[in-house]
Amino acid sequence: MLRVLQRSASLVAVVWATSIAHAQLISRPVPPADAVERGQKQFVIMCGSCHGADARGDDNGPDLVRSEMVLDDEQGSLIGPVIRKGRPNEGMPAFDLPDAQIQDLAAFLRERTQAAINRNAYQILNVLTGDAKAGQTFFNGAGRCNTCHSPTGDLAGLGGRFRPEQLQTRFLYPRGGRGGAPPKPTTATVTPRSGPAASGTLEFIDDFTVGLRDAEGYYRSFPRDAAKVEIQDPLAAHAQLLRQYTDKSMHDVLAYLASLK
Numbered sequence: 001m002l003r004v005l006q007r008s009a010s011l012v013a014v015v016w017a018t019s020i021a022h023a024q025l026i027s028r029p030v031p032p033a034d035a036v037e038r039g040q041k042q043f044v045i046m047c048g049s050c051h052g053a054d055a056r057g058d059d060n061g062p063d064l065v066r067s068e069m070v071l072d073d074e075q076g077s078l079i080g081p082v083i084r085k086g087r088p089n090e091g092m093p094a095f096d097l098p099d100a101q102i103q104d105l106a107a108f109l110r111e112r113t114q115a116a117i118n119r120n121a122y123q124i125l126n127v128l129t130g131d132a133k134a135g136q137t138f139f140n141g142a143g144r145c146n147t148c149h150s151p152t153g154d155l156a157g158l159g160g161r162f163r164p165e166q167l168q169t170r171f172l173y174p175r176g177g178r179g180g181a182p183p184k185p186t187t188a189t190v191t192p193r194s195g196p197a198a199s200g201t202l203e204f205i206d207d208f209t210v211g212l213r214d215a216e217g218y219y220r221s222f223p224r225d226a227a228k229v230e231i232q233d234p235l236a237a238h239a240q241l242l243r244q245y246t247d248k249s250m251h252d253v254l255a256y257l258a259s260l261k
């Protein structure tokens with residue numbers, strides 16, 4: 001989950017960065033229309049079943065319009081190797097395609113990301129284009145925000161405290177620690193194959209080792225292959241939400257939060 005959070009953080013940083021970064025991304029050359037058209041046709045046939053015909057993701061594959069790799073790609077330099085090798089263990093098959101076809105696919109994806117960035121840049125200037133009523137419905141419905149927050153409790157007066165752009169960053173990628181309070185830490189419970197379970201604040205985790213600080217303040221580390229590790233990340237719901245938002249629901253929620261005066 002930590003890794004997911006980090007990934008989401010950089011996604012947000014890229015897609016929702018300052019207007020300067022937007023300007024840089026927007027000013028990149030637009031790919032030729034005929035390449036975009038060829039790429040689109042191929043994409044729908046070969047990739048659409050997993051990534052969605054519009055590349056916005058589907059049950060079987062991630063949103064490529066928000067993919068950092070796609071955003072940084074230059075004519076297939078980054079996505080080419082992924083397409084040719086696939087990621088068989090993660091459900092992405094390999095496609096043995098010639099350079100020309102990879103470049104067409106890259107042109108189509110570039111066109112998609114540019115359209116999304118332009119839309120977002122526009123909406124950052126007009127961040128309150130969303131529908132507050134629809135945002136409220138999302139808050140109490142699909143977003144399940146009301147299971148952790150209340151418009152008259154912890155989020156009361158939010159719209160008065162922050163400018164819309166600040167508000168946008170805060171709800172998309174909260175760091176915790178409101179009003180000077182320390183952020184709620186990510187905690188972990190480790191149950192070794194032999195010996196008692198331990199829990200505490202997660203301080204380190206990679207593929208091999210997990211380290212936590214227990215209630216007495218002792219740092220304890222365990223090999224991951226000999227223990228069951230459960231991680232409780234208080235911001236996990238927010239990381240998950242980043243995958244769930246559509247442009248519309250995101251802006252509706254923002255309009256709703258901004259209305260909490």
Ligand code: HEC
Nearest residue numbers: 046047050060061062067068069079082087090091092095
């Ligand atoms: C059978 C489903 C499936 C098909 C078909 C498919 N993909 Fe994927 N693709 C995936 C999955 C699942 C992932 C995520 C893999 C991972 O988690 O590392 C992925 C990842 C990717 C990534 C990497 C995104 C990133 O940010 O890491 C790119 C680029 C990509 N696919 C492009 C394509 C293109 C282009 C096609 C068509 C030629 C295609 N895919 C066809 C399932 C699919």
Ligand code: HEC
Nearest residue numbers: 143144145148170171174175176177178184234235237253
């Ligand atoms: C499972 C619980 C959970 C859910 C669901 C959840 N959040 Fe949060 N949210 C948190 C936590 C934890 C924080 C970090 C602040 C804290 O430590 O209390 C936070 C922070 C925030 C903040 C920043 C508040 C501030 O004062 O800086 C906003 C705004 C927010 N969430 C909005 C939302 C919205 C909108 C949704 C639904 C689309 C949502 N949250 C869903 C747990 C949740």
